[in-house]
Amino acid sequence: MNSNRKNVIVITSKDPYSIKEILTLVESLDYNVAKIITQKRLGYGKYGIGYGKLLELKEWLKNNKVDFIIFDEKLSVSKTYNLAKVTQILVMDRERLILNIFNERAFTEEAKLQVKLAELKYEIPRAREKVRLAKLGEQPGFYGLGKYEVDVYFRDLKRRISIITKKLKKVSKRRNLYRERRESLGLRTLALAGYTGSGKTTLFNLLAKEYKDTHRGVFTTLSPVTRSIMINAKKVLLLDTVGFIERLPPYMIEAFKSTLEELIYSNLILLLIDISEDNSVIMRKYKTCQEILNELNVSNSKILLVFNKADLLPKEELELKVKLLRKYEPRVIISAKSGFGLGTLMEELEKRLIGEKILEEIKDRSP
Ligand SMILES: Nc1nc2c(ncn2[C@@H]2O[C@H](COP(=O)(O)OP(=O)(O)O)[C@@H](O)[C@H]2O)c(=O)[nH]1
Ligand SMILES: [Mg+2]
Structure with a gap:
């Protein structure tokens, strides 16, 4: 530890x-x-x-x-x-x-700026009161602010917001270098999405361990939330994402979406759902995920539903649930914790990630 x-x-x-x-x-x-x-x-x-x-x-x-x-x-x-x-x-x-x-998961320049912007928007309504209180005596979290004049601090925040807003306009026009490099290497990308607590990181760790890419290379370890893994002898980039959070204030939505930007460019997205939750919760969460993915213009054909935490349900209950949720397609049922269903998941990944790509490559080569 x-x-x-x-x-x-x-x-x-x-x-x-x-x-x-x-x-x-x-x-x-x-x-x-x-x-x-x-x-x-x-x-x-x-x-x-x-x-x-x-x-x-x-x-x-x-x-x-x-x-x-x-x-x-x-x-x-x-x-x-x-x-x-x-x-x-x-x-x-x-x-x-x-x-x-968000700060930890903002990889692209745009995402970083969006998060910075959300941080400033968090500060704005707090600025006056914060400076006023800081003058009463130093407290953890208020250090240093006391030397500011209220209006100076407030104007400073406003000015920084306007600078970032301008930068964002420019950046969104540019393509991301990191992504281009990845594409030029012909790397397929597999992203994990879903609500917080659905098991993305657990699955990420399982896949990273079981299908570890032992070749040394640029993409062996990129960051704590990115790994290169091998699926059927092909290199695949695996991404863990922030995940959907309940009760997200409106001013954070753009920053949140920008941390999901990578999904747009992924070849396949595993949308994780905690199957041990009540059907009504599953349905509500699924709907929210779909809405956001649609807003990001992620095509449905790139989404594979993964019902996770199958180990938490007794066999009969699991079967009943699977029946009730049958309209949610295509899907696989797994337990990222016990490894249940991993074989089926890998077959799907091969079919969708490697199979499809090979077909594309053959098509590209044909005159
Ligand atoms: N029983 C069970 N628990 C799981 C499974 N997958 C994840 N968890 C637990 O669910 C919690 C949230 O998992 P995590 O991977 O951090 O979710 P994330 O927020 O989507 O990244 C953790 O306590 C995990 O141990 C699973 O398949 N079965
Ligand atoms: Mg996580």
């Missing part, structure tokens, strides 16, 4: 879905969750949590050290300040956390 991992406390609601989601988000940044505090009504009162919970938190902090408090809701500047002041720990609200995840 990585000893540099940051320790965090997560403050979230009592809803099991929300808890599961925030933990997956936090873990995707490789933070270690040292404690979870749940609160029925999140974001109220002076500190965003009730007084009883605050005392519990302070008591716990006497014997434990953490790097951040992660607050699973939007938290106003004054509540962030109050909570940081009383705990002397940096407070990161849900939006700040998501921006950090």
